[in-house]
Amino acid sequence: MTTTKTPIQLPNFISVRELSELMGVSPINVIKELMNNGIMANINQEIDFDTAAIVAEEMGYEVVSDSVEEEEEVVDVAEQPKWRQVLASEKEANLNARPPVITMLGHVDHGKTSLLDIIREANVQEGEAGGITQHIGAYQAEKNGQLITFLDTPGHEAFTAMRARGAQATDIAILVVAADDGVMPQTREAADHARAARVPIIVAMNKIDLPTANPNKVYQQLSEIDLVPDEWDGDTMVVPVSAKEKLGIDDLLEGILLVAEDIQPRANHSASATGTVLEARVERGRGIMATVLVQNGTLKHGDTLLIGENYGRIKAMFDFRGKKTKLAGPSTPVSVAGLNGMPEAGDQFRVVKSEKEARKIVAEMEEQDRLGQTSSGRKVSLEDFFNRLQEGESKTLNLIVKADVQGSLEPIVNSLQKIGADNEEVSLEILLSNTGNITEFDVMLASASDAVILGFNVEADPIARNAANSEQVQINTYKIIYKLFEDVEKAMKGMLAPVYADRVIGRAEIREVFRIRSVGAIAGSYMRTGEARRNAKARLIRQNKLIFDGRVGSLKHHADNVREVRTGFEFGVSLDGWSDYQKGDIIEFFVTERVENE
Incomplete structure (x- = not known):
């Protein structure tokens, strides 16, 4: 007797949780089936069509693809920006244009926030310490009847930290460069981080009104970091602007719309809302407020959000002007109240049916962690x-x-x-x-x-x-x-064999230096973290610079030789081949261990 398998449609990419819901089985069973096939995946991890098909067929389903794209067109989806991944998992007929999301990056005082002030016609800079942006905000501007969403970040470190947490909120990066200062080290870093995020870069050359402005010098320096200006027949759009004199702002917005027309950011406005947390804070009378960017679907007042292990029904929702709103479509930033805990910037949110379901999902995640099945922290190494x-x-x-x-x-x-x-x-x-x-x-x-x-x-x-x-x-x-x-x-x-790697086991601060006849210099130290071991190696660090690297010569607690010293204790230490200790020096103790292939 032949058993008829239940047909099931799968997209190009699907999370373990979504696959389990589609088949009506527990996520734990799906994870176990993946493990049986040699694949470690956590409950929120996306797997490709082929992997999902193997699991579904093993569990009694007949699989068909719902993708309308040709196979050769789908390449390296996992390495594409977030909006590209959205396109890969949605049907073409359901996708519509959405506003582009812009992040401004650059040197600390080249005018990122001042430009945003002009664009959104609101001055947020005056209340900030030292004129430097102290928070992550999101704002929207309109040009030629089209909305543009701006993320105001404290710098590329926040931009990249969010990416490290799995968030890719930006479609286009604006690299702000002062026409008088030119490309600074932080400018180079910001450009590297934007390129690593695989987003287009537009250069806003600010402060062109200054008599010391030198555009040709800026063009030359941009070319040196592989951002050849279009003025020099390159492919990097460079827009001269002045936040102080309000010059070139319309040109910058036009440039953004031109690039957006090329990349065509889209989303499914009718889908269940998903997106990224930009910031979270506690406000008196409102409790925990989370600023989120909707990236797909439409978020509604009353929806239940799940963000990691935090969840809650939206009791109030505000737009970037602070006005109450009921709906937020793709690329729209809103602040929401009602969460039971504080999420982190870069956390991904999604809408679930109810708080009861959210509690169930959180419990499953905790069970998964208890079983040691989480593999999301796995990073690449040369060996594996x-x-x-x-x-x-x-x-x-x-x-x-x-x-x-x-x-x-x-x-x-x-x-x-x-x-x-x-x-x-x-x-x-x-x-x-x-x-x-x-x-x-x-x-x-x-x-x-x-x-x-x-x-x-x-x-x-x-x-x-x-x-x-x-x-x-x-x-x-x-x-x-x-x-x-x-x-x-x-x-x-x-063919690379396992390597040996250093693991830091403790850090101590030198507080006194003793010189003992026939013994030499001894560093009187306080163990700040971890432990010191007699058989360990040590680095001497002075003002964040490595001064010496060698073995521990002796380790004493009071007058006794000891094998180890733990956090919170004072002790004396000497390093073989070194005697020039100074107060405030840091001694970092480490051991060398063999790192095996996974």
Whole structure:
């Protein structure tokens, strides 16, 4: 007797939760079936059509695709901006135009907020400390009858931190450059982060009214960071503006609409609302207020929102002017009241049927975490890149390259690009190449882009190391240049063996220096975090710079030799081969461990 399978339609991409709801089964059963097929996925993770089809067929369904696009047109969807992913999961007939979402990036005092003030005809700058933007806001402007949504961020670090949390709220990045100052280090970083987000860049050359303005110098500097102005036959739109004199604002808005016409941001206005949290705060009389950007569907007063483990029915909804509203369509920013907890910027929200369902979903997520099935924190590493390639998870090895001097950086980048060009199956993309030590910004960019950081003759500062540990970003540093190339080549061929990595186990602050005859200098220290071990290695850090790297010579608590010292205790320590200790120096204790392939 032949059993007839129930037909089921699947989009190009679907989350584990949506697949379970479509089949009417528990998400835990879907996750188990994925595990049986060698795939680790959490409840909110998207899987492609082929993977979902295997699971559905194993669970008794006959699968058909509801995509109307040709197969060859769908490429690297997971690496595309959020609105591209929306297009991939929605039927073409349901999609309509939506306003473009714009983020302004650039150097701290080149006039991002001043430009926004003119655009939205409201001055928010006066109440902010030091004239620097202190919050994330969202506003809308109208040009030629078309709406444009602006996100006002404190800088590219917030822009990238949101991306690191899975959010991609921006369609177009406006890079603000002062015509008198030109391209500054923070401008370069902002450009790198916007490029890594794969969004078009428009340059707003501000302060052209100043007598010291030098547009040609700005054009030259932009060309040096691969943003060749259209005035020089390049493909980067550069719009001269002056926030002070209100010059060029209409031209900037026209430029935004031209780029938006090219990228065609669209959404399904009739779908259940989904989007991104921009900020959250507590207001007297209103409780927790979350500012959210609707990215697909229409959000309604009375809807129940689920944001991570936080949820609640919308009791009040306000537009960017502070006026009450009942509806918010795609690309519309609104503030909502009614959540039971404080979400974080970059968290994704969606609408569920009721608070009862929200509680059930949260309970399932907690159960999933208890079973240890969450795999969303998995990041790429050189050692497991080829394995992930074989599993279909990645086709591009993203790298961030830091070197001590420009003379080393250029040949490294050129050689890496040649390695990538010689490999037909795998592409290699250098998101950022720069001189200097590895910073927290580098780590956040790597986290947001699933990149590996390669350093030549440089170190990661303590803040960057802590961020790398929490964000699960791999940092590889080298003293021998050919070893760097060898590791990348092996990673792309699946031949790279496990490596040894340093793990920080504790940090201490030197508070006194004692000099003892026949013993030498002893650093009287206080253990701030973690622990110190007699058999560990240590780094001496002075004013955020690495001064010495060696082994622990001795470890004493009072007059006794000890094997370890824990947080909150005072102790004496000496490092083999070093005696120039100073008050305020930081000693970072670490151990070297073998890192196995996943």
